[in-house]
Amino acid sequence: MSKQNLTRRxxxxxxxxxxxxxxxxxxxxxxxxxxxxxxxxxxxxTLGFNVPQTGPYADEGADELLAQQLAVEHINGEGDGGxxxxxTSKALQGNGILGKKxxxxxxxxxxxxxxxxxxxxxxxxxxxxxxxxxxxSSGVAVAVQSLCQEAGIIFMAGLTHSNDTTGKDRKANGFRxxxxxxMSGAAxxxxxxxxxxxxxxxxxxxxxxxWGWTQEESIVAYTEAIGWETVNTVKTPLASxxxxxxxxxxxxxxxxxxxxxxxxxxxxxxxxxxIQFGLLDKEVNGQNFAIVVPxxxxxxxxxxxxxxxxxxxxxxxxxxxxxxxxxxxxxSFGEKFGKPPSNSAQTCYAQVLLYADACERAGTFNPCxxxxxxxxxxxxxxxxxxxxxxxxxxxxxxxxxxxxxxxNPTSAYDTLEIVDITPRAQVEYVPNHxxxxxxxxxxxxxxxxx
Amino acid sequence: xxxxxxxxxNGLDKGSAYALIALGLTLIFGTLGVVNFAHGALFMIGxxxxxxxxxxxxxxxxxxxxxxKDFLGNPLKVETPYVxxxxxxxxxxxxxxxxxxxxxxxxxxxxxxxxxxxxxxxxKFFYKRTHADQIxxxxxxxxxxxxxxxxxxxxxxxxxxxxxxxxxxxxxxxxIGMDITxxxxxxxxxxxxxxxxLGIFAFLQFTTFGMVVRAGMADRETVGILGINIDRxxxxxxxIAAAVAGLAGVMYTPINPPNYHMGMDFLVLSFVVVVVGGMxxxxxxxxxxxxxxxxxxxxxxxWATSLLPGINQVIIYLVAIIILxxxxxxxxxxxxxxxx
Numbered sequence: 001m002s003k004q005n006l007t008r009r010x011x012x013x014x015x016x017x018x019x020x021x022x023x024x025x026x027x028x029x030x031x032x033x034x035x036x037x038x039x040x041x042x043x044x045x046t047l048g049f050n051v052p053q054t055g056p057y058a059d060e061g062a063d064e065l066l067a068q069q070l071a072v073e074h075i076n077g078e079g080d081g082g083x084x085x086x087x088t089s090k091a092l093q094g095n096g097i098l099g100k101k102x103x104x105x106x107x108x109x110x111x112x113x114x115x116x117x118x119x120x121x122x123x124x125x126x127x128x129x130x131x132x133x134x135x136x137s138s139g140v141a142v143a144v145q146s147l148c149q150e151a152g153i154i155f156m157a158g159l160t161h162s163n164d165t166t167g168k169d170r171k172a173n174g175f176r177x178x179x180x181x182x183m184s185g186a187a188x189x190x191x192x193x194x195x196x197x198x199x200x201x202x203x204x205x206x207x208x209x210x211w212g213w214t215q216e217e218s219i220v221a222y223t224e225a226i227g228w229e230t231v232n233t234v235k236t237p238l239a240s241x242x243x244x245x246x247x248x249x250x251x252x253x254x255x256x257x258x259x260x261x262x263x264x265x266x267x268x269x270x271x272x273x274x275i276q277f278g279l280l281d282k283e284v285n286g287q288n289f290a291i292v293v294p295x296x297x298x299x300x301x302x303x304x305x306x307x308x309x310x311x312x313x314x315x316x317x318x319x320x321x322x323x324x325x326x327x328x329x330x331x332s333f334g335e336k337f338g339k340p341p342s343n344s345a346q347t348c349y350a351q352v353l354l355y356a357d358a359c360e361r362a363g364t365f366n367p368c369x370x371x372x373x374x375x376x377x378x379x380x381x382x383x384x385x386x387x388x389x390x391x392x393x394x395x396x397x398x399x400x401x402x403x404x405x406x407x408n409p410t411s412a413y414d415t416l417e418i419v420d421i422t423p424r425a426q427v428e429y430v431p432n433h434x435x436x437x438x439x440x441x442x443x444x445x446x447x448x449x450x
Numbered sequence: 451x452x453x454x455x456x457x458x459x460n461g462l463d464k465g466s467a468y469a470l471i472a473l474g475l476t477l478i479f480g481t482l483g484v485v486n487f488a489h490g491a492l493f494m495i496g497x498x499x500x501x502x503x504x505x506x507x508x509x510x511x512x513x514x515x516x517x518x519k520d521f522l523g524n525p526l527k528v529e530t531p532y533v534x535x536x537x538x539x540x541x542x543x544x545x546x547x548x549x550x551x552x553x554x555x556x557x558x559x560x561x562x563x564x565x566x567x568x569x570x571x572x573x574k575f576f577y578k579r580t581h582a583d584q585i586x587x588x589x590x591x592x593x594x595x596x597x598x599x600x601x602x603x604x605x606x607x608x609x610x611x612x613x614x615x616x617x618x619x620x621x622x623x624x625x626i627g628m629d630i631t632x633x634x635x636x637x638x639x640x641x642x643x644x645x646x647x648l649g650i651f652a653f654l655q656f657t658t659f660g661m662v663v664r665a666g667m668a669d670r671e672t673v674g675i676l677g678i679n680i681d682r683x684x685x686x687x688x689x690i691a692a693a694v695a696g697l698a699g700v701m702y703t704p705i706n707p708p709n710y711h712m713g714m715d716f717l718v719l720s721f722v723v724v725v726v727g728g729m730x731x732x733x734x735x736x737x738x739x740x741x742x743x744x745x746x747x748x749x750x751x752x753w754a755t756s757l758l759p760g761i762n763q764v765i766i767y768l769v770a771i772i773i774l775x776x777x778x779x780x781x782x783x784x785x786x787x788x789x790x
Contacts, residue, residue, distance in 0.1 A: 056711060058605035234752055237763045241706055241715045242464060244636070245750035245762075248456040251631070268607045269706045276633040276705070278619035303707055305609025319521065330521060340521045413521055 036366045037152035037449025038128045045100040045365065047072070047352065048129030050120050050144060051158065053108040056265050057136040059299055060344050064134050064158055065106060066337055067345035071352035072102045074332075082332035083353060086325045086381035091360035098359055109135055113143035120144045124151050130365050131156060133351050136344060138162030138211040145174035152449015154367050156351035159316075159344040161263075161295050163214040166395035168437030172446040173367055175374055175394045177316075177351050179427070181215035182435055184294045184314040185222035187400035187422035191312065196257065196290055198227035203255035205246050205270055207262050208235040215261045217435060219294050223259075231255040236266070243270040247277050256284040259292045267293060268303040275307040296403055298342045301415045308405030308415065315401045317343040317384055318418055326383040340413050350382040354389075368446040386424070392431035394443065400427050452623070455630050457747045459622065463636045465743025466643035470698035471716055472723040472735035473647060474691035480667045480730040481684040484573055485581045487589040490717030491596055492561065492692045496699025497708035498599055499560050500553035501608050507533050507546045548613045550704055557696045565692025569685050592713065600710040607707035612638075617704070635704050642701050646694060647736055653690075654732070663687055667730070722770050728783025738781055742766050 040046070049068045052061035074082040077094030084092055096102050105127040107119030116135065123129045124147075132148055133156040135141050141160035148155035149171040157165060157176040161184070166176045192200075202223055206216040212235070220230050231253050236246055247270070250258055258279060262270050274280075274291055282289040293300075296313035319330045319340035329349065333341040341349070354374065362369035375391035387398040402420040409415045432439045471493055478486045510529035518526035534542030545552070572591060576584050611617060612635040620637060623630030654660035666673045666680040673680045699708070706712070723742055727734030748754060749765035761768075773781065 054600075054605075056605055056709070058600065232752055234755065236750075239715070239763075241712070244460045244463065245457060245747040248460055248747075249453055249752050251456070252453050265607055265709060265711075272609075272706060276617075276619075276635065278631055278633070281619075299606050303607035303609065303709075305611060305707070307609075334522045410518060410526065411520065 034450055035448070036368070038124065038130050040100055040128075040130060040365060043100055044103045045097055046127055046129045047102060047104045047355075048107060048120065048123035048127065048132040049104055049134050049348075050107040050109050050116060050123065050132050051134035051348075052111045052136050053106070055110040055112070057111050060136045060159065060297065060342065061109070061134070063299075063342045063345040064136070064348040067333065067341060067349035068104065068133065068352055070333060070336060071349045071356075072104055075102050075353070075356045079336070080332050083325055083329050083349070083382050086328045087353065087357065088380045089357050089361065091357050092353070093360075097356045098363070098365065102356070105129060109137075109140050109144075111137045111140060113137075113139045116140040117143050117147050120147050121151075124148075124153055129153065131355050133355070134158040134348055135160065138165055139209065141165050141176075142169045142210075145169065145171050149173045149444070149447055152367055152447045154355060154370050156355050158348050158351070159297075160211075161215065162211040163218065163435050164210060164437075166393045167214075167433075167435065168441050170393050170395075170437070170441060170443050172371060172394075172443040175351070175354075175389060175396075177347050177354070177396045179314075179316045179398075179400055180395065181211070181218040181294070182429060182433070183400050183427040184215065185218035186427040186429075187314050187402050187420070188219070188292070188294060188312065189222035189226050190422070190426075191402045191420050192223065192228075192292065193226040195312070196287070199285075200228040200257050200287070200290075201231045201253075201255045201285065202228050202257040202259050202292075203231045203250050203253050204233040204259045204261055205243065205250075206233060206235050207238055207266050209238055211263065212261045214435070215294055216259075219259055219261065219292075221435075228257070236262070236270070238266065240266065241269055243273040244277070246270070247273050247279070250274075250279065251277065251282075254284070256287050257290045257292060259294065261294060263295055263297075264300060265303075267295075267300050271304050271307050271311070280310070296416060297344065298413075298416065301405065302412060309407055311405045312419070313403055313416075315343050315403050315416070317346040318401055318403060318416060319346075320414065320418055321383065321385075321401070321421075323383070323385055325381040325385075328381075329383045346383050350384070353382060354379075367448050371446040385421075388424075390431070392443075393436065393441070397424050397428055399424050452628060452630055453751070455623065455628070456632070457751060458744060459630075459632050459636070461744025461747035462740060463640055463743070464746060465740035466640045467698055467702060467716065467739075468720055468723045468743050469736045469739030470643050470646060471695055471720040472727065472739050473650060473732060474694045474698075475720055476724050476727065476730055476732055476735040477650070477691040477694075478688055479724070480732070481663060481687045482569075482573070482577065484577065485584045485588070486573070487585050487717065488568065488592040488595065489588075489691075489695055490713030490715075490720065491592040492564065492695035492713070493699040493702075493716055494596060494599065494708070494710065494713030495564060496557050496561055496696025497610075497703050497712060498603065498699075499557040499696060500550050500610050500700045500703045501603065501708060503553040503556045504546070504549040504610055507531065507549050507552075509533075511535070547611075550610060550612055550700065553700045553703075554697060557700045558693050561693040561696030562689040564696075565689035566685065568692070569688040573688070574685075592717070596710045596713060603710065605710060607709040609707045610703035612704035639701050639705065643698070646697060650690075650694065651732065659683065659686075719766060722766055726770050726773050726780050728780030731780065731782040734780055734782030741781075742769065745769055 051064045073079045109116035131154040135158040138160040141157045145155045155174040206212040279289050291311050293313040358370045358373035362373040377389045380386045384398040400422045403416045404419045406417045475489045510531045512527045515526045515528045520526045616634045619631040620634045622632045723738045727738030750762040
């Protein structure tokens with residue numbers, strides 16, 4: 001008869017081994033039972049809305065959340081149905097997705113990549129979301145898209161304008177409805193040529209991070225193509241608040257155009273500072289000085305106040321667009337929330353509807369089925385006019401808006417006016433374009449997560 | 451040459467904001483011995499005093515304009531500020547336009563009250579605690595204050611322009627035959643900061659109250675033994691420091707539209723300014739504010755960043771390290787302060 005001494009440490013070790021042994025079959029069972037990650041088994045399906053609820057883009061995030069909630073209402077057959085009435089695909093019947101009522105959870109990205117990833121991870125693992133949507137930053141979009149690819153979840157990006165999101169960082173499980181920096185350059189250049197001519201000297205101030213670099217690269221390429229000279233490109237720290245030291249050298253540089261590759265608070269401050277220094281009242285090289293803000297948003301325009309008057313830029317969407325889809329969405333959003341939707345709101349609304357529609361058409365929530373349904377999908381009726389989700393890079397192609405700060409706005413909502421709707425053909429590019437990762441960029445394969 | 455003078459002007463302007471905030475910080479530290487990480491929040495609350503007054507002056511009544519449509523196609527609701535209907539359109543619009551300078555009057559009592567409330571309601575309980583405790587509690591307070599502001603005013607910057615008369619540019623080089631245009635409001639800001647700084651120094655130097663405070667800063671116990679209620683005076687100094695930070699915030703609003711986070715943007719830099727100037731030294735804080743402002747401006751120029759990429763992001767901290775290595779008490783630090 002052998003004698004065994006049961007020690008505390010020994011007991012703990014034995015328990016751990018036994019626990020792991022018991023858990024292994026459970027994990028395998030759970031994985032093998034599900035055909036794909038977070039397969040909905042009950043009467044509901046849960047979507048994850050990951051938007052900035054705190055931090056500098058909290059207002060933009062709040063607007064996205066309103067639009068996402070509205071989209072869920074419409075998918076579930078509540079409210080006026082919104083763009084379900086104008087959407088060219090008629091797969092959605094207002095009874096949820098594949099007969100399951102849509103539910104949602106929200107997360108706070110804080111516009112920080114690590115926190116956005118943690119928030120998305122929590123929604124995927126704890127709440128069992130089948131799709132993640134939202135965000136107001138390219139850094140966040142790239143980080144969350146990568147996470148969703150690894151986890152086997154579909155990512156429908158919110159506001160992200162960097163070329164990299166569907167360029168070198170493109171992923172099979174990720175889709176972008178928003179336009180990108182390249183498209184801004186392609187849309188703006190002809191208008192700028194028309195308004196300011198061919199002989200211009202441009203000075204760029206660029207936010208020193210991924211999005212700023214790709215926008216600067218795109219705008220420089222397109223403005224040089226119309227004959228403009230690039231005098232200087234200066235990177236400004238993202239944390240900058242006072243841009244006076246960056247604006248002052250512009251005065252003596254010989255430049256007659258200032259391009260502000262800034263977004264959010266950076267853009268509001270740099271534009272305000274540029275106007276304070278009287279740049280728009282100056283005459284350089286025999287021409288009136290001009291300022292260009294390649295990427296606009298309504299909230300930025302509000303923050304900059306009267307300083308945006310006459311300043312050109314581009315947008316993904318503007319509520320003043322005169323098509324049936326846009327009018328229907330503005331009516332639906334405006335009646336419910338008392339204000340017109342921002343372009344980030346419209347993007348998230350469209351993304352949620354597009355995801356739901358893709359599931360219906362695919363007949364499954366399986367990410368690979370959804371990817372297949374969205375790739376090469378052409379549609380209309382969501383506000384932007386005829387749109388294509390290109391299969392090669394999961395980038396949406398549609399008309400791009402060139403806008404200008406209105407001289408005499410009648411309310412807080414029409415501070416920007418549409419001056420040109422650039423046709424889709426003019427902003428298209430090949431999927432292996434050098435600015436989008438070249439031949440090395442690849443979507444990889446869709447990941448169902450099991 | 452023009453660009454060098456422009457950068458010096460920019461530096462003086464930035465330095466004005468740093469100096470005003472650092473002055474208040476070091477005033478609180480010198481009197482109460484408290485490391486106040488909520489001081490940036492006081493700067494932010496000051497800025498929102500200007501926003502609040504602007505909104506008060508813009509209180510409006512609605513009329514329906516049947517000839518125009520809103521975004522839903524309904525008749526447009528036109529808002530007319532009460533001020534314009536009371537004083538006439540021109541004078542009313544003029545009052546609204548001057549809301550930032552008027553906010554100076556609004557800000558002073560508000561900030562003194564906020565300062566008293568902060569000091570009596572929270573900070574006095576931490577006088578005898580370690581500096582680490584003080585930093586933690588005041589930093590927490592700063593976060594609470596900025597979240598309250600965000601709750602009421604949103605996260606987006608709010609445009610708060612200067613009056614038209616002070617909104618253009620002025621040729622600063624006209625006297626010496628050069629063309630150096632500079633924003634008028636930034637010149638106003640610098641002059642305003644100079645007046646406030648000189649006013650604080652004069653108050654401490656030439657009044658009995660100031661003399662007692664200075665004595666208290668040098669030796670609190672002895673002043674107390676002489677039967678003077680130094681605590682009450684120090685509380686008043688906290689209120690004054692809060693008002694200085696608030697005024698700096700009010701006047702800053704036309705330079706950059708205020709948002710809830712603006713205090714945090716200035717906080718760390720202002721602490722560096724205080725440390726470089728010497729903990730507890732008022733002239734040191736002002737001197738360091740202007741020096742670091744000018745250095746930061748020059749480091750942001752294209753030639754500086756092409757010579758040393760990234761220098762614009764580290765210059766202040768680099769200079770701080772060099773100064774502290776060579777003069778551990780800072781530029782004008784007093785012996786014995788924070789050395790126990």
